[in-house]
Amino acid sequence: SCDATQLCNCSSMGLDFIPSGLTGKITVLNLAHNRIKHIRSQDLQQTVNLRVLLLQSNEISSIDEDSFRSLGKLELLDLTNNSLAHLSPAWFGQLSSLQHLHLQGNSYRDLGESSPFSSLRNLSSLHLGNPWFSTIRQRNFEGIELLDRLWIDGGNLSRYELGSLKLIQNINHMIINIRNIKVFSAIVKDLLQAITWLEVIQIEFRTPAEMQPLRDMSSSSTKKISFKQALLTDATVPEIVSILEDMPKLVELELVDCRFLGTGRWKMQLQANQSHTLRVLTIEKLSIEEFYLFTDLKDVEGLLSPLTKITVENTKVFLVPCSLSKRLWALEYLDLSANLLGDQSLEHSACRGGWPSLQTLNLSQNSLSDLKMTGRSLSHLRKLTLLDISQNNFGDIPDVCQWPKHLKYLNLSGTQIPKVTTCIPATLEVLDVSANKLKEFVLQLPFLKELYLTKNQLKALPGAAPIPNLVAMSIRSNKLNSFSREEFESFRKMELLDASDNNFICSCEFLSFIHHQAGIAQVLVGWPDHYVCDSPLAVRGAQVGGVHLSLMECHRSLVVSLICVLVFLAILVLVAVGYKYHAVWYLRMTWAWLQAKRKPKRAPPKDICYDAFVSYSENDSEWVENIMVRELEQACPPFRLCLHKRDFVPGKWIVDNIIDSIEKSHKTLFVLSEHFVQSEWCKYELDFSHFRLFDENNDAAILVLLEPIQSKAIPKRFCKLRKIMNTKTYLEWPLEEDQQERFWENLKGALKS
Secondary structure: OOOOOOEEEOOOOOOOOOOOOOOOOOOOEEEEEOOOOOOOOOOOOOOOOEEEEEEEOOOOOOOOOOOOOOOOOOOOOEEEOOOOOOHHHHHHHHOOOOHHHHHOOOOOOOOOOOOOOOOOOOOOOEEEEEEOOHHHHHHHOOOOOOEEEEEEEEEEOOOEEEOOOOOOOEEEEEEEEEEEHHHHHHHHHHHOOEEEEEEEEEEEEEOOOHHHHHHHHHHHHOEEEEEEOOOOOOOOOOOHHHHHHHOOOOOEEEOOOOOOEEOOOOOOOOOOOOOOOOEEEEOOOOEEOOOOOOOOOOHHHHOOOOEEEEEOOOOOOOOHHHHHHOOOOOOOEEOOOOOOOOHHHHHHHOOOOOOOOOOEEOOOOOOOOOOOEEEHHHOOOOOOEEEEEEOOOOOOOOOOHHHHHHHHOEEOOOOOOOOOOOOOOOOOOOOEEEOOOOOOOOOOOOOOEEEEEEOOOOOOOOOOOOOOOOOOOOOOOOOOOOHHHHHOOOOOOOEEOOOOOOOOOOHHHHHHHHHOOOOOOOOOOOOOOOOOOOOOEEEEEOOOOOOOHHHHHHHHHHHHHHHHHOOOOOOOOHHHHHHHHHHHHHHHHHHHHHHHOOOOOOOOOHHHOOOEEEEHHHHHHHHHHHHHHHHHOOOOOOOOOEOOHOOOOOOOOOOHHHHHHHHHHEEEEEEEOOOHHHHHHHHHHHHHHHHHHHOOOOOOOOEEEOOOOHHOOOHHHHHHHHHHHHOOOOOOOOOHHHHHHHHHHHHHHHOOO
């Protein structure tokens, strides 16, 4: 399970224990998602160079005190989602290099009487807590002074001893999942000057009384506060605003996946004092249950005026009041993606005088449908340089549009446009028209540096002359199959061309002329990794050099011709070998035998038509037809014989005729001679009679030796027939006339038996 970098992935293998044989070469060991219950002292004794140990999602309930004593170089230990009922300081005593410790999702209720982490001097991130975690004591965090990230999952945390976290002097990012307001307030008091970014999950502020403990935050040095999955009401929003605007260093406020109960009619007058530091507001997936009754936000206009960056994403915004837009005099970045803005509401939201400093505007995934009206609504934004209106449903595109004069970046991807026209502003430096229905790109854009045409229907590269300053182009997932030399000649400033996932026909000539385009530094063509050439080109982003195309890729026609010749020769050899060793005979006999085995072993009496089926060689036909047939068929009573010349059904496969004739005859009479054993059809008849003889274990076969014949002359594949000749009586045709009468009597007796 280990690769060349000594990363050993043993996750999801159903292990009940840490496998033996781990060596000192291993640096990363992934044992996550197994069924390990216990970690023993000797399990990790040899892994002295281990840097990462992943044990999350097992069933670990006990760890020997000295299990980690050899892991002095360990940097990350993940014990998330196990069954640890307590934490022992002895586990971590020798982990002097440990930087990341994840202990969430276990069953411990507290951290013990002292600090389990006192020896972890290099600890950078610590994840604690579980649904049963209820108590934090004063000494639990001794030895920790600085943390980049502290995550406490304390949904049921009910007891916090003051000063427990005060020993930590600096926490860059603290995440706390807590429902108890008083405990939350106590933690905040201990960390007022220590936290840079505070992220609070699943807290509920329903009444003003619940807000009082947060008053201490007004003196906090926190720069960013995030509320995730929180609950806010009309009664508590003014309190929160009041606290936040007094925070002396707060720069950013974030609300993610929160709920708001109310209509914006605050229970107390919202102070319109402007925060001297707050500049960034992010609201994502805010659920306002009665959003259709929500007010026009006049009360917060003054508070929002100093903001330079606002994101309101996926929050059902259908209108920004013009008065509010005009008050956002400092706004430089506005993201209103995944909302309900339409053409008319955008015109009102972006009214004259609104958003005067705006430079970046994201209106993707809204309900815009008129590209000309969209451009006209935004044309007065003189400072706007970047506009994202992707994933709207514009469809048709007009020939003439109005745009902001200094627009440099335009994203029109996924907008269902069938073509590009002069509606596209000529001032652009970056244009993204990916995921549309474009079949060609013919547009004069003299300043364009980056062009994105991914997932369209182009069959050729755009002309280089209309876009002379192009530096990078992505034309992935189109219908290109080759580049011509002429298409490259004018791309003198091109540094990156991504043309992967197309229908290219690979050839050395193709790669060669791309290689000699001196102005192109990187070309991604997206062939499989082995389709590379000895050039400074790049395939799937990897620079290639010193690697050559295989013979197949370079000389496809020659290789295909050679393969065809080899296949033809192989067929000839197989045919010759098959002919020599009777392969066709074996195949045909196998098929006939399978058919015969499916039929009843003995035909019903009413289907018996002959006394005997006569099997003989054509060279012996004169004796059979002129002597034997006349003697037997003119006897009294006469015998009915089946001869292939006379009684086989015309047009029927000869093998089927043989099988049917044998099945419709009481006996099978073989006239054996040297000619008989050389006849292929006599071999068939022998074989089918051989099947019947041994399937039924009866005396259906009568052997007549027309001339002396050695048993070894019979083919070896009829070994049982040779055995019969050695163990069973057969009739010999006598040359003396006085003995021939007895021969006929014996033969007639055999046929009657």
